[in-house]
Amino acid sequence: MEREVQAVPERRELLYEGKAKQIFATSDPKLYWVRYKDDATAFDGKKRATIAGKGELNNRISAIFFDRLGQAGIPHHFVRRLSPTEQLVRKVTIVPLEVVVRNRAAGSMARRLGLEEGMVLTRPIVELYYKDDALGDPLVNDDHALVLGWVTEAELAEMKRLALAVNDVLQAVLIERDVLLVDFKLEFGRTDSGQLLLADEISPDTCRFWDRNTLEKLDKDRFRRDLGGVTEAYQEMLRRLGGTDDGQ
Numbered sequence: 015m016e017r018e019v020q021a022v023p024e025r026r027e028l029l030y031e032g033k034a035k036q037i038f039a040t041s042d043p044k045l046y047w048v049r050y051k052d053d054a055t056a057f058d059g060k061k062r063a064t065i066a067g068k069g070e071l072n073n074r075i076s077a078i079f080f081d082r083l084g085q086a087g088i089p090h091h092f093v094r095r096l097s098p099t100e101q102l103v104r105k106v107t108i109v110p111l112e113v114v115v116r117n118r119a120a121g122s123m124a125r126r127l128g129l130e131e132g133m134v135l136t137r138p139i140v141e142l143y144y145k146d147d148a149l150g151d152p153l154v155n156d157d158h159a160l161v162l163g164w165v166t167e168a169e170l171a172e173m174k175r176l177a178l179a180v181n182d183v184l185q186a187v188l189i190e191r192d193v194l195l196v197d198f199k200l201e202f203g204r205t206d207s208g209q210l211l212l213a214d215e216i217s218p219d220t221c222r223f224w225d226r227n228t229l230e231k232l233d234k235d236r237f238r239r240d241l242g243g244v245t246e247a248y249q250e251m252l253r254r255l256g257g258t259d260d261g262q
């Protein structure tokens with residue numbers, strides 16, 4: 015697919031500062047400028063730290079994943095990387111749902127259902143969480159999402175279809191790098207014309223990656239569980255994905 019060569023718009027005012035990223039307006043009303051931060055939070059923001067190099071690593075890793083997903087025909091917001099820690103994305107109105115796909119039981123699912131972490135699921139499970147920090151992002155079902163007007167039936171079906179397609183693409187990329195994709199979280203948004211796009215980030219902050227042979231964790235669980243070696247694990251993920259330091 016040919017990509018249009020676009021002039022980089024100017025960065026304008028900070029619109030939003032989140033836990034892991036800053037979002038800036040740009041001179042192009044359809045585009046946002048995203049800056050990935052080194053800040054990390056867990057347990058609804060109760061645990062906080064700065065992880066040296068995380069912003070740059072997640073910016074690079076996310077860019078690699080979005081490019082691969084785009085090649086596979088998945089519509090997404092990523093336009094291009096701008097600097098080591100910054101990227102340009104298409105502006106969307108975020109759907110207030112976190113879509114989690116799981117290939118193995120881990121984290122909150124293992125805790126909630128008393129399952130052994132790492133248990134292989136007979137097929138991927140898609141879960142929905144209401145994106146609301148004050149409520150601790152509660153687990154919801156399709157009816158909540160539809161009746162409370164967060165999505166239409168068509169959007170929900172499309173989000174689930176895309177989430178499973180993302181799972182297939184990412185699993186195929188990762189297994190070649192000896193990485194198991196345990197689970198991950200996606201966010202979707204609508205453009206002004208109503209097109210549904212995959213948005214936010216796909217990185218070790220939002221996925222569980224385990225080494226295929228040793229089951230070593232290569233993701234944010236190293237921070238959540240005080241396992242140490244957080245930056246090294248993220249660096250290892252970038253290395254396995256073939257990321258290079260192109261000086262940008």
Ligand code: ADP
Nearest residue numbers: 032033034035091103104105106108201213214
């Ligand atoms: P949080 O809001 O959970 O603290 P971040 O620090 O990652 O998370 O902030 C990034 C915010 O930007 C999130 O709320 C995310 O939903 C939103 N976002 C991601 N991609 C886009 C986009 N393309 N357009 C608009 N908002 C986006």
Ligand code: UDP
Nearest residue numbers: 114120121122123197198199219220221222
């Ligand atoms: N996740 C995320 N943001 C959240 C909650 C979860 O990116 O606010 C990701 C998390 O990294 C994991 C998957 O979604 O890859 C499932 O997370 P889980 O529900 O197990 O919650 P956790 O125990 O990680 O808090």
